[in-house]
Amino acid sequence: MYEKQLPALRKCGLFTGLTDQQILDLIPCFGVRISQYARQETVVMAGDEQTMFGVVIEGQVQVQKEDYSGDRLILGIFGPGEVFGEVPVFSGLTSWPNSVIATQNSEVMFIPHHKISEPCCRVCHSHRLLIANMLRIVAQKALAMNGRLNYLKLRGMREKLAAFLFDQSRLAGSHTFMITMNREQLADYLNVSRPSMSRELGRMRDEGVIDFFRSSFTIKDMGALRGMR
Amino acid sequence: MYEKQLPALRKCGLFTGLTDQQILDLIPCFGVRISQYARQETVVMAGDEQTMFGVVIEGQVQVQKEDYSGDRLILGIFGPGEVFGEVPVFSGLTSWPNSVIATQNSEVMFIPHHKISEPCCRVCHSHRLLIANMLRIVAQKALAMNGRLNYLKLRGMREKLAAFLFDQSRLAGSHTFMITMNREQLADYLNVSRPSMSRELGRMRDEGVIDFFRSSFTIKDMGALRGMR
DNA sequence: AAAGAATCGTAGCCCGTGCTACAAAAGGAT
DNA sequence: ATCCTTTTGTAGCACGGGCTACGATTCTTT
Numbered sequence: 001m002y003e004k005q006l007p008a009l010r011k012c013g014l015f016t017g018l019t020d021q022q023i024l025d026l027i028p029c030f031g032v033r034i035s036q037y038a039r040q041e042t043v044v045m046a047g048d049e050q051t052m053f054g055v056v057i058e059g060q061v062q063v064q065k066e067d068y069s070g071d072r073l074i075l076g077i078f079g080p081g082e083v084f085g086e087v088p089v090f091s092g093l094t095s096w097p098n099s100v101i102a103t104q105n106s107e108v109m110f111i112p113h114h115k116i117s118e119p120c121c122r123v124c125h126s127h128r129l130l131i132a133n134m135l136r137i138v139a140q141k142a143l144a145m146n147g148r149l150n151y152l153k154l155r156g157m158r159e160k161l162a163a164f165l166f167d168q169s170r171l172a173g174s175h176t177f178m179i180t181m182n183r184e185q186l187a188d189y190l191n192v193s194r195p196s197m198s199r200e201l202g203r204m205r206d207e208g209v210i211d212f213f214r215s216s217f218t219i220k221d222m223g224a225l226r227g228m229r
Numbered sequence: 230m231y232e233k234q235l236p237a238l239r240k241c242g243l244f245t246g247l248t249d250q251q252i253l254d255l256i257p258c259f260g261v262r263i264s265q266y267a268r269q270e271t272v273v274m275a276g277d278e279q280t281m282f283g284v285v286i287e288g289q290v291q292v293q294k295e296d297y298s299g300d301r302l303i304l305g306i307f308g309p310g311e312v313f314g315e316v317p318v319f320s321g322l323t324s325w326p327n328s329v330i331a332t333q334n335s336e337v338m339f340i341p342h343h344k345i346s347e348p349c350c351r352v353c354h355s356h357r358l359l360i361a362n363m364l365r366i367v368a369q370k371a372l373a374m375n376g377r378l379n380y381l382k383l384r385g386m387r388e389k390l391a392a393f394l395f396d397q398s399r400l401a402g403s404h405t406f407m408i409t410m411n412r413e414q415l416a417d418y419l420n421v422s423r424p425s426m427s428r429e430l431g432r433m434r435d436e437g438v439i440d441f442f443r444s445s446f447t448i449k450d451m452g453a454l455r456g457m458r
Numbered sequence: 459a460a461a462g463a464a465t466c467g468t469a470g471c472c473c474g475t476g477c478t479a480c481a482a483a484a485g486g487a488t
Numbered sequence: 489a490t491c492c493t494t495t496t497g498t499a500g501c502a503c504g505g506g507c508t509a510c511g512a513t514t515c516t517t518t
Contacts (some may be wrong), residue, residue: 004403043251065382073382075375087375090368097375117361135364142371145378146304146316146326152301152381153294153420155476157505183466191382196505198467214466214514384506386475412496425475427497443484443496464515473506484495 002027005034005109008057011081013137016047017129026130033110037061037102044085046099052110059106064188065098074188074225076144077103086134087141089113145216151190157200160190162228165210169219231256234263234338237286240310242366243345244357255359262339266290266331273314275328281339282314288335293417294327303417305373306332308411315363317372318342380419383458386429389419391457394439398448405447 002009002024015023033052037043043061054061056078061139063075063084075098078084088097090113116134140152140155154160164186168177179186204210209225211218220224231238231253238244238438244252262281266272272283282324285307292304292313295315304327307313317326319342345363369380393415397406416423433439438454440447448454 020280039247065378072377077379087368087371090364091372092365092369097372117364130358132363135319135346135360135367136321136397138364138367138371139316140321141322142316142367142374143322143326145371148378149294149302149304149374149381152378154421155504184464184466193506194466195468195507199469199505202467384474411494422476423496424477424498428475428499431497460518462515462517464513466513468511469507469509471507474504476503477501480498480516482495482497484493484505485492488489488491 004108005057008080009055009109012055013081013084013140014055014130014133016133022075030111030115032112035108035110037108039102039105041102043100043102043106043108044096044201046096048096050085050089050094050096051114052112053083053089054100055109055111056080056082056084057107057109059102059104061100061106061108062103063098063100072188073191075148083137083141086113086138090117090134090138135154136145156229157192157196158204160192161197161200161204162225164190165217165219166225166229168217169222175220176216178215178216179217183217234286234336238284238338241284241312242369243309243312243362245286245362247339259340259344261341264337264339266335266337268331268334270331272329272331272335272337273325275325277325279314279318279323279325281341281342282312282318283329283339284337284338285309285311285313286336288331288333290329290335290337291332291414292327292329301417302420303414304377306414311368312370315342315367319346319363319367364422386421386425387433389421389458390426390429390433391454393419394446394448395454396458397446398451404449404451405445408444408446411444 005027006020006023008165009023009027010020015026018026034057035043037059044050046066058080060077060079061084062077064072066072066073076084084100085096107140116130151160151163154163168179169175171177181189183198184194190197201210201212205212209219209221209228211220234256235252238256239249244255247255263286264272266288273279275295287309289306289308290313291306293301294304295301305313313329314325317324327336345359379380380389380392383392397408398404400406410418412427413423416426419426419430430439430441436453438448438457440449445450
């Protein structure tokens with residue numbers, strides 16, 4: 001039981017420091033729910049009651065904030081082994097503040113939050129480790145949000161793009177790299193309009209600062225890019 | 230010892246559920262550092278080495294993100310009993326990602342993070358509670374950041390102001406309320422320019438939606454305000 | 459292979475807001 | 489009481505970027 005999910009769970013920060021057997025012992029104790037979702041299907045709607053957080057087993061989900069007007073801001077994209085929804089549930093909220101949709105056919109495991117924050121007799125020795133792991137995960141998530149502010153606080157299109165491309169390049173460790181988002185997703189991520197972004201990307205190419213084709217980007221003048229952050 | 234700091238520590242979420250005596254027993258075990266700062270003084274500089282997080286004992290500190298160009302974004306303002314710097318340090322960072330300055334004459338207690346996340350023999354029975362408290366604090370902080378995105382993601386000045394004033398009113402539970410920030414701070418918080426913000430506030434007053442004098446605000450047409458969020 | 463749906467680039471218009479500059483008012487210091 | 493500093497409100501100008509529309513390309517679907 002749950003052997004199918006083990007590869008994803010092994011990668012999950014929540015189980016850092018635990019053996020395969022310890023993980024397999026814990027899961028039945030959690031009372032998890034496992035669900036499948038088709039591409040584009042809604043995983044949770046903002047406002048739904050929340051008692052569990054999610055772990056992506058297979059596929060990919062996208063957490064997004066939406067207005068009434070349909071404007072949306074992508075908060076995060078999560079793949080196998082990654083956790084979502086833990087911030088609100090450990091904050092004491094009882095409903096999901098954001099929506100989650102599947103960007104691919106996906107499988108998600110939902111874990112009741114009280115199984116983490118309250119003691120469980122059967123596996124007490126693992127429990128302290130679980131809490132410490134969760135503390136680290138939540139802190140890192142908060143930090144990632146902090147990083148998002150780095151882009152959103154920038155006022156100009158060039159500055160946002162330069163900062164984003166600079167970070168991506170540093171992350172990839174190369175001047176040439178691929179991005180996982182398409183143009184529309186990137187625009188939502190940076191909170192700008194897609195046409196304006198494409199226009200500016202074109203200008204930066206004309207000026208010889210960058211080159212790109214589809215999702216492949218190359219930084220041709222790192223100095224100029226750094227300067228316009 | 231530490232009786233002077235007790236009133237602030239009692240209000241601190243980290244010590245929720247602990248008695249005064251338990252708190253006083255814990256502090257010596259933490260190996261804290263207590264420092265005073267004058268108004269406008271720098272508490273920590275972005276980039277400084279970080280091994281501790283802070284608890285405000287007295288006064289007020291402001292966490293802010295700065296560019297090279299002097300542009301800044303206020304991430305949070307914290308008073309007595311409130312915690313800052315816990316997110317990066319529990320994320321595993323070893324240097325402060327943002328700067329902190331004192332907005333008033335202040336006293337701050339710094340607690341080494343490993344005293345929270347690692348066991349301490351003398352007070353083991355309090356320790357599980359400490360970790361759980363910290364988990365909640367970090368999650369709530371992350372959630373608050375999430376809330377900040379609510380303002381930053383909005384494209385228009387009116388929308389940002391309307392959303393902010395609406396939240397403030399709801400928080401105060403009244404259509405008339407005071408805000409703790411001055412105009413410049415509010416502009417930095419919403420990531421807009423101060424003159425543009427003042428202009429828009431004036432317009433909203435002319436239209437009879439709100440009224441204000443200095444830091445005192447009154448919402449005169451809640452329906453209109455809600456509509457322009 | 460053909461048709462439909464996504465994805466992406468480009469162009470023009472125009473509103474919104476950043477910026478600089480200045481004046482008025484309030485608060486602090488000597 | 490007087491001067492200096494800080495805070496706040498206004499005005500005019502310039503321009504960046506949102507929005508709509510359209511065409512080109514690529515990826516699915518049957």
